[in-house]
Amino acid sequence: MTAQRTRPASLTAQRTSPASLTGRRLSRVQIGEWIDMAAKRSPDRACFVTGSGTRTFAEVRDRVHRLARGLQEMGLTQGERVAVLDTDSPEYVETFLALFKLGAVAVPLNFRLSPAEITTLLRSAEASWAFVGDRYADGVLAVRDDLDHLDHVVGFGAAAGTVSFDEVLRRGAAGSPREAFVDDEDIVALAYTSGTTGLPKGVMQSHRMWKTMVSNAILEYRFLRDEFRYSASPLYHVAGLSLVLNAICRGSASLIVPQWDPAELLRWCRQGLTDVFLVPTMISALLRQPDVRPDDFATLRSVFYGAAPMSPELLTQAMAMMRCDFYNGFGAGTEAGMQTVLTPEDHLRALDGHPHLLRSVGRPGFNIDLQIWDAAGEEVPVGTVGEIVTRSDMVMSGYHGQPEKTAQVISDGWFKGGDLGYLDQDGYLYLAGRKDDMIIRGGENVYPLEIEATLFAHPGVVECAVVGVPDPHWGETVRAHVVLAGGVEATPEELQAFCRERLAKYKVPDHIRIHSETLPKNASGKVLHRLLREQS
Structure with missing residues (x-):
């Protein structure tokens, strides 16, 4: 017989409905x-x-x-x-x-x-x-x-x-x-972080946070009632579950299959899917399916992509094949929700003479204050790389049992997720990588995303990730991990020469490793730089 176990303390104090109310309901919807x-x-x-x-x-x-x-x-x-x-x-x-x-x-x-x-x-x-x-x-x-x-x-x-x-x-x-x-500040979920940069932390997500995430997404991604949607993000991830909740709130249908499969998704596209959420590697896999053609996506209204960088070449190919609206988004979904949106109009403007927008992740979403800070917590000028910080009703309540870690990322209501980027004069955000991933080579700051974007411009590169590795002379050197498209042959030296034509000398990868299989990723499609960095 199992011994009686101790009941854990509540994450938030239990509340009862005010005595002045005749029933349990307040004016707000739960x-x-x-x-x-x-x-x-x-x-x-x-x-x-x-x-x-x-x-x-x-x-x-x-x-x-x-x-x-x-x-x-x-x-x-x-x-x-x-x-x-x-x-x-x-x-x-x-x-x-x-x-x-x-x-x-x-x-x-x-x-x-x-x-x-x-x-x-x-x-x-x-x-x-x-x-x-x-x-x-x-x-x-x-x-x-x-x-x-x-x-x-x-x-x-x-x-x-x-x-x-x-x-x-x-x-x-x-x-x-x-x-x-x-109460809106009661905890509805305890979600553990993906652990791309270390051990997972328990993120306390409130009813207020979830209400705001869902309502903002419905607004920014223009959910309609007659849609048939699919999210490739698994349900245990905040992106996967929230997109299904968005559909429930709007009264639209959700396709639910055990796990992502490109052939099965193509079959469902042929059967009337109207909207999908995919990470870039999934879009690439979908477009490589045998006999894929534009007619397969005749009912598709929108593709929402995110979680990882996508090369402008792949995005342009996808837009030509799928012929629908495209959205890009950036955020710290588990801890602070979606923070920026690149709209369909932005994508069309990019194709109409402003291609730099395809490197952007858009502008801040509804009711989101976004700034770029330096190490001292001061806002930096336009075009200067710094840490991305946001303030909104989507910020978590903290890390369960870890007040010190909570204090490191939440300061006076501002959430500091450790992502680096800069804003242009029109307010578009461009990512520069993770703060923990920044490489300091001989005193020079090297931002991995800039190098990854350059490698993605090579027609044979389908995946890449850049990490810093210890070096006795430079402090750190730059190492790139690359996956090539099927049938493409390119040597590390050729890829270095390709980068040398487009980057300053200190940014060119000192080492390039070509992988025969996909790079290690978490469930949301983000490459696990930590694992690559640990490789000898």
């Missing part, structure tokens, strides 16, 4: 009500589309209500932390929607992590519940007794030792659950 309002407006419209069928908004609402009631019957209370570990599925989203209603704290976990890493995060989050897919159930069950707080393990499938998701649904009677009253 996140847990989004699915109810969508189902009221469009009960028979498709909410989730998968390879095996469709669920309408009314069906999803009813399932979410039953799931929430079933969890209440099993003892889930407001403020408890609930880990979710699986590939993408409608049930994954339904779990989050139910947790929103109950005022629980969702803890999405990266399914690509090792069992040891997952155990570390479960312990850090003090999760008392875990929803797991069959592939991950054994690993979680094996460490359950070593965790002080993990009382319940719910299986999305039928893994032995778990309570099945369907069983929780059966426990929930029809009707509305007892919804929790939450």
Whole structure:
């Protein structure tokens, strides 16, 4: 028999509805009500589309209500932390929607992590519940007794030792659950960072943050009700889940498949997809599919790309093939949401004699204050590289249990994410890389993104990343990691000569390594520079 475990302290103080109110509701709408309002407006419209069928908004609402009631019957209370570990599925989203209603704290976990890493995060989050897919159930069950707080393990499938998701649904009677009253500053999710520059940190995301992220995205990316959208970002990542929530709020359909596959996405494009979110390497893979042609994208209205640099050559090729609106965006999604937007009009202007805009990530989005600071925290002149800082209602509440790290990145309401860039005279932002990735070679600052943009201009380069490596003479030297397109042959010396024609001598990579396979990336498509830097 499992010993009774200690209940972790709430991330935020529990609040009760003011006594002056006759009911539990305040004038503001809570996140847990989004699915109810969508189902009221469009009960028979498709909410989730998968390879095996469709669920309408009314069906999803009813399932979410039953799931929430079933969890209440099993003892889930407001403020408890609930880990979710699986590939993408409608049930994954339904779990989050139910947790929103109950005022629980969702803890999405990266399914690509090792069992040891997952155990570390479960312990850090003090999760008392875990929803797991069959592939991950054994690993979680094996460490359950070593965790002080993990009382319940719910299986999305039928893994032995778990309570099945369907069983929780059966426990929930029809009707509305007892919804929790939450304050906008209460924590809705504890999301762990991607760890591109170090160990993951638990980001405390409030209801206020999520409300703002979703409403801003609907505004900036012009969501409509009759769309059929797909996001290649996995649901455990803030970009993946928020884009599905955007669609729910607008009453439009979302394609949900377990994992990204270029051939499958092309098939869905031929079946009526209207909008997609992809990272640049995915766009490249999609355009390399056999027999791909412009007619495959006849219903496509927009492509939203981000998370990593895209060469102007690839972007121009994609725009010619897909013939739709293109958006680019930059942000610290987990900690501060989307911060800038390069609009479809900006892309068209770039093709009409202003190609430099394709190197930009756009201008600050709605209600976002963005500045460029030097090391002393002073705003720098136009055209000067410095740290990108922003202030908005999308900034996180801090890092769980790490007040010192929180203080390092949030100062008087300004979020400092460690990204470098500069603004031009028209307010467009151009990235220069991560603060931690900046290379100091013989006293000269070298910004990796400038070199990567140069290498991307080579017609044979499909992926590249630039890192600094220790050197006894220069302090650091520049090393580039490159992946070439199929059938292309180019030597490191040829690529260095290509850079030498376009860059100052001290910026030309001292070493270039050509990889036969894709560079290591996290789930959002960002290259893991740390791993490349550690290579001998």
